[in-house]
Amino acid sequence: MNFASDNAYGAHPAVLAALSEANAGPMMGYGADPVTDRAVEAIRDLLEAPEAVVRFVATGTAANALVCAQLSPSFGRIYCHEDAHIETSECAAPEFFAHGAKLVTLPGLGGKLTPESLAPAVSAGAGAGLNGGRNAMVSITNATEWGTVYAPEEVSALAAVAHAAGLPLHMDGARFANAVATLGCSAAQVTWQAGVDALCLGGTKNGAMAAEAVVFFDPAQAEDFDYRRKQSGHVFSKSRYLAAQMLALATDGLWLDLARQANAKAQVLGQAVQEGGGQLLQPVQSNAVFAVVPAATHARAQSAGALYHLWPDKVAEGLDPVPLRLVCAWDTPDRDVSALAAILCS
Amino acid sequence: MNFASDNAYGAHPAVLAALSEANAGPMMGYGADPVTDRAVEAIRDLLEAPEAVVRFVATGTAANALVCAQLSPSFGRIYCHEDAHIETSECAAPEFFAHGAKLVTLPGLGGKLTPESLAPAVSAGAGAGLNGGRNAMVSITNATEWGTVYAPEEVSALAAVAHAAGLPLHMDGARFANAVATLGCSAAQVTWQAGVDALCLGGTKNGAMAAEAVVFFDPAQAEDFDYRRKQSGHVFSKSRYLAAQMLALATDGLWLDLARQANAKAQVLGQAVQEGGGQLLQPVQSNAVFAVVPAATHARAQSAGALYHLWPDKVAEGLDPVPLRLVCAWDTPDRDVSALAAILCS
Amino acid sequence: MNFASDNAYGAHPAVLAALSEANAGPMMGYGADPVTDRAVEAIRDLLEAPEAVVRFVATGTAANALVCAQLSPSFGRIYCHEDAHIETSECAAPEFFAHGAKLVTLPGLGGKLTPESLAPAVSAGAGAGLNGGRNAMVSITNATEWGTVYAPEEVSALAAVAHAAGLPLHMDGARFANAVATLGCSAAQVTWQAGVDALCLGGTKNGAMAAEAVVFFDPAQAEDFDYRRKQSGHVFSKSRYLAAQMLALATDGLWLDLARQANAKAQVLGQAVQEGGGQLLQPVQSNAVFAVVPAATHARAQSAGALYHLWPDKVAEGLDPVPLRLVCAWDTPDRDVSALAAILCS
Amino acid sequence: MNFASDNAYGAHPAVLAALSEANAGPMMGYGADPVTDRAVEAIRDLLEAPEAVVRFVATGTAANALVCAQLSPSFGRIYCHEDAHIETSECAAPEFFAHGAKLVTLPGLGGKLTPESLAPAVSAGAGAGLNGGRNAMVSITNATEWGTVYAPEEVSALAAVAHAAGLPLHMDGARFANAVATLGCSAAQVTWQAGVDALCLGGTKNGAMAAEAVVFFDPAQAEDFDYRRKQSGHVFSKSRYLAAQMLALATDGLWLDLARQANAKAQVLGQAVQEGGGQLLQPVQSNAVFAVVPAATHARAQSAGALYHLWPDKVAEGLDPVPLRLVCAWDTPDRDVSALAAILCS
Secondary structure (H helix, E strand, O other): OEOOOHHHOOOOHHHHHHHHHHOOOOOOOOOOOHHHHHHHHHHHHHHOOOOOEEEEEOOHHHHHHHHHHHHOOOOEEEEEEOOOHHHHOOOOHHHHHOOOOEEEEEOOHHHOOOHHHHHHHHHHHHOOHHHHOEEEEEEEEOOOOOOOOOOHHHHHHHHHHHHHOOOOEEEEEOOHHHHHHHHOOOOOOOOHHHOOOEEEEEOHHHOOOOOEEEEEOOHHHHOOHHHHHHHOOOOOOOOHHHHHHHHHHHHHHHHHHHHHHHHHHHHHHHHHHHHOOOEEOOOOOOOEEEEEEOHHHHHHHHHOOOEOEEOOOOOOOOOOOEEEEEEOOOOOOHHHHHHHHHHHOO | OEOOOHHHOOOOHHHHHHHHHHOOOOOOOOOOOHHHHHHHHHHHHHHOOOOOEEEEEOOHHHHHHHHHHHHOOOOEEEEEEOOOHHHHOOOOHHHHHOOOOEEEEEOOHHHOOOHHHHHHHHHHHHOOHHHHOEEEEEEEEOOOOOOOOOOHHHHHHHHHHHHHOOOOEEEEEOOHHHHHHHHOOOOOOOOHHHOOOEEEEEOHHHOOOOOEEEEEOOHHHHOOHHHHHHHOOOOOOOOHHHHHHHHHHHHHHHHHHHHHHHHHHHHHHHHHHHHOOOEEOOOOOOOEEEEEEOHHHHHHHHHOOOEOEEOOOOOOOOOOOEEEEEEOOOOOOHHHHHHHHHHHOO | OEOOOHHHOOOOHHHHHHHHHHOOOOOOOOOOOHHHHHHHHHHHHHHOOOOOEEEEEOOHHHHHHHHHHHHOOOOEEEEEEOOOHHHHOOOOHHHHHOOOOEEEEEOOHHHOOOHHHHHHHHHHHHOOHHHHOEEEEEEEEOOOOOOOOOOHHHHHHHHHHHHHOOOOEEEEEOOHHHHHHHHOOOOOOOOHHHOOOEEEEEOHHHOOOOOEEEEEOOHHHHOOHHHHHHHOOOOOOOOHHHHHHHHHHHHHHHHHHHHHHHHHHHHHHHHHHHHOOOEEOOOOOOOEEEEEEOHHHHHHHHHOOOEOEEOOOOOOOOOOOEEEEEEOOOOOOHHHHHHHHHHHOO | OEOOOHHHOOOOHHHHHHHHHHOOOOOOOOOOOHHHHHHHHHHHHHHOOOOOEEEEEOOHHHHHHHHHHHHOOOOEEEEEEOOOHHHHOOOOHHHHHOOOOEEEEEOOHHHOOOHHHHHHHHHHHHOOHHHHOEEEEEEEEOOOOOOOOOOHHHHHHHHHHHHHOOOOEEEEEOOHHHHHHHHOOOOOOOOHHHOOOEEEEEOHHHOOOOOEEEEEOOHHHHOOHHHHHHHOOOOOOOOHHHHHHHHHHHHHHHHHHHHHHHHHHHHHHHHHHHHOOOEEOOOOOOOEEEEEEOHHHHHHHHHOOOEOEEOOOOOOOOOOOEEEEEEOOOOOOHHHHHHHHHHHOO
């Protein structure tokens, strides 16, 4: 019973089939192949953004950090939530790729920035002078690191603050499919129509082996991006195998189907937590549950072999109730979900 | 009446005289000259550290950032106060020099870290894994950005935490002389004898034109440091002119005399603030006063032409009382101090 | 008929099968999975190096640049051939990863360094002082960018020069299998037994989709390498899919079988060039042919639809004879090889 | 008798006097002072460039490397002579500041690029694709590292090549005064009127202690430059002391007077070399002599205590004739020049 992370799970059969299909004879390298072309078009279609620049990389850290380097100079200020993946979980990759930019972190309920917190911070940064560096960009995550979701109007409100200050808005969409599945809106509505300038559209946690799309809605903001990707070792010579994964997910709505499956499993667990006397720390809006549960419940789950992280990581042992994170993937077995739910609500 | 910063003031005549004296015929460049030799020895004597590696640079930002790059890899975690100069006022220079290190900032009264705040943060960082980066170093400022001073035993306690975790301790001593003047201890007592591994000993704010000494007490920690200094453009070909400034300050205790003068002026202002109905935000322990004063007092001071910063910078206009920072240099005219004091206590 | 590059060809069925096999249920991420463990052991076995540190990345540029950053400081001098891939074809990735290191390039027949060229360069670098930077490492490519191969004794002679100067020796083995297939020696003999400290063992051009192994024979030289890999976005969360590719190649000697196939095809073409009045620019020792052929032959090949690069790239049109590069992969169709050979020798 | 370098000599009395004069009471820091304003205007006047952005730093390496970072991205190709100071003598500072740019070096007589060598290199770079990086800028040195001088029409010809390719032209003018003194043209004629976009105007070797001006003739190309200067630790808080040095040199033509003095001394030595059976390796066009002299002459000079470098550095001992470099400063004593000349021509 593995609820440690959605990246603990596998690739969808359609992804593997797409790899086999792409494995057909010689094709020119470095993206000059028809599979890459088709995948780019599929992502543009998915986003209703026919002019968007779409590039594929293998990891979410690469995707995010490359966008940061593209949109921020070395002396830039990058505004994000204090629990943002780019701040907590990428080993200072944004700073490395951007050669020293500073992540300016802000608090916020549910892992979300608000215009009320962002506006004064951006304003202070604008007045920080040489000492503080130059305002460069705003980054949000959707779904967030706390499993919550920004609605289009929330994104719009943040974009308004960012754009008023001349800053582009980046969305880390490692779990973008999960967010869209919950929102029930189109991908366009919660991205470029809401003011997002650059999107990292995650495939890995959605059912790929290792594939993410970096999307710039305004081609002018993507100038020279390929050089950055190349210089950081993220241009694949056999590009087709990255592209094929994203193509499979983007075909026939598979990406949304898989996200809905994962989200539904999280709903089951979230319900169980509440029935069993635990408390949700955040509403369950995507494929993860953040909750506290009685220590006895935790002990039973451990005995049953359930794998998951206490959250935040490294909290002291011996707490009661116990804070934890449960993450579901599209292929987390239903019997595991049921088994854990039974423990949680008992 | 300029109380904006100690760097608004000039160089001591002895510094200028030392430059003239150093201007005597040809000398080999890049530090291979007798003035540099003598200045290195003078700083070693000042610190009672005959084996220390001593190098000169022209700015405090260069000094601090070079030490960070020397002691932290690109994936390092550098622990410091949230108001540390390296965090707030160096345009992400540490991140730039260290190619992406992450400053992990901690709160603390009076701009000071405490073992109680540092220890759990270091411990959490040690468990952060690849995501969080590797613990690299601890940095403190003495005197602090809030004008307070770490006593030797406070430094020792922090060094104990750092060293227990295998981390070196850096002291940003842009106003080191002011701290030592207040403490009444030796420079050695509050640095290497208390566990400091690297010291940036400031000359600029102490009466030089532009000169700082970077000191590594353990030569092994300074390996290859000269390459870093060179690669960042901080090796002067005519090294003697940097060295002469520090030599002048280190001669006959001038550095301490000047710091005492500056500190005494701040005491006068601090006293006046309290007499006039203002409140000190921090005890006056060096050459700066952080206080709130009645808006009417502020208005009178402004009318009288007093220059100083509201603090923190960019606070809203119209506050009452008004938070401000008053900084004194060794050569802030006594008549200006008296004049401002008269306004403050009236 | 595609002879443009070995990366224009596909993945071996065994690689795809290994991916499917690895796709079995949940596994912990970031390398803590059994597939990664098995692949590491397989590479260690292949190299007869049970203590080696083995890590997987997806691109050769990433592999090489990460090794450069691991072994060179920002002020380091990296010695390599002037036609080395790290110099000509990685968009300054080594300089980016190492934050500014300088590639010191040397000429050499057949893309190979010799002790006679390396020793004086290293010696000059050792005396370059702060101006020139610090000697850091030596990098060679095997098989080379000109399709030639270093024999173990040639590697040993270079390693002797490097080690005498305290410098580690890196081998870019993007086509390592092709070299070993030609040499008929063991992988150990031409690497660690000959003094190689770090090896980039290429999988992509050998029949993988996108997989390379970075190997440090001395674990002490790999300290903190995982942080570099993470910070540059080259740690895969679903590590098993990278590992599975290398595992497939390392199993039952597949890597060597595929290299032998590719090499044999190149021999056919090389023979044809000579029979047809062309001239080999380098002996055919791996899977590429560098030659000049009569313009008429080139014209016929183009008419027949043969894809290949003029070499060096961007030579003027209209030359006679025409310099070109023909690269074979394990799965270049024999009928294509025969067809091109027929044109070349006619 | 020191002919090792012009940086072995001192500062002109007018420079010291300017420092004393600038030492007058409080002034706002970081460049917001009247001395800086006056120095900026003086440099603009000197260059007949009233709109130019002028900034001061303390070292030539900082000046050059900052310009490289300003004009080149991390994946940029910077074209320069193979003996350019930025390539040979700055410890990879341009690569460090620009985060990995690649210096593409070209040969050329007398340390000079020619349109004939530059044009095909730039053209090849334009076609280098992602592998090779993106063309970024061209850098020349005037006077060159071999003591020769580019005339305005030579600069124009190179600028034409650069600009045709969309690349800005940088001039490293560490010895710019010496070049202008020889050319007899205006500073404007050999810089912006000839197509130079950015100039590093050296003060240190011209009679300052440590001061250089960075000049961008088109303000648009200087955007955000101050952030770079700050982030690299090259913004002085007491800016006036940097500015005062350049102001002194720019006043009443002192910079040209001093350069003429230095150049004249070099002419004496160059004449003596030829009279004594030595040979000039380059015509003496600035303040340095590059020559080979009989070993016996070299031995006599050494016995007489003359300090100078063999050139290139680290040539084997025991050569006959001996290649050497003799550099004169404005204040190299005439008696030393005469004494060495007597030895050289005897």
